[in-house]
Amino acid sequence: MxxxxxxxxxxxxxxxxxxxxxxxxxxxxxxxxxxxxxxxxxLAASDPFEVEPSASAAAPEAEREGAEVLMGAGGRLALDGRETAEAALLADLAERMAAAPEMPLRLRADGQVPASDLVAMMRRLQSAGAADITLIMRPRKP
The missing domain is CATH 1.20.5 (Single alpha-helices involved in coiled-coils or other helix-helix interfaces)
Structure with missing residues (x-):
């Protein structure tokens, strides 16, 4: 006990x-x-290089599905977070567009990229099959 x-x-x-x-x-x-x-x-994925978009007076558009192309001031390019050469980017994009022709494409360009280079890139993206290209810009501060 x-x-x-x-x-x-x-x-x-x-x-x-x-x-x-x-x-x-x-x-x-x-x-x-x-x-x-x-x-x-x-763990959050970051862009391969910094891109500061131009200012826009339009209301910000909601993020959409699809691919995203980054265009840096020094001519650097990236597709969906992977830095790549222009020829490889256009070839990869053409493959994707052939598989999904209605896939939207977002183009986020640095504010220092000349407008002529931006328009030329948009034309090359269209020739690769991108029909719906959205230019991503940051809202202008009031």
Whole structure:
């Protein structure tokens, strides 16, 4: 037969419970959540190079499905987040357009790209089969 008094004396013999030890699991959980969100924040895909679109007075259009072409100021090009040469971009786009002719295409060009280069690229994209090209611009600040 075990006495209750004996169990109590064993608990006291182990020493007083440290208040810091009680909050350690909470600190561990908060730290793990912090690490999780830091890692999860890095998983978002970023563009291969920075593009600052021109300003537009029109209302912003909602994002649509389809492909996106980035056009950098130095003539750099990317298709759906992959930097590529112009010939490869047009060939890949022509393949996609042959498979899905109604696929919309978004063109996001840097504000420093000359308008003549932008129009020439839009013509080349049309010749690759893109019928629906949307030029992405940032809203003009009032």
């Amino acid at each position: 075990i006495r209750r008094g004996k169990h109590r004396s064993l608990a006291r013999a182990a020493g007083p419970v440290d208040d810091d030890a009680r909050i350690m699991p909470l600190i561990n959980v908060v730290f793990l959540l912090l690490v999780f969100f830091m890692v999860a924040g890095q």
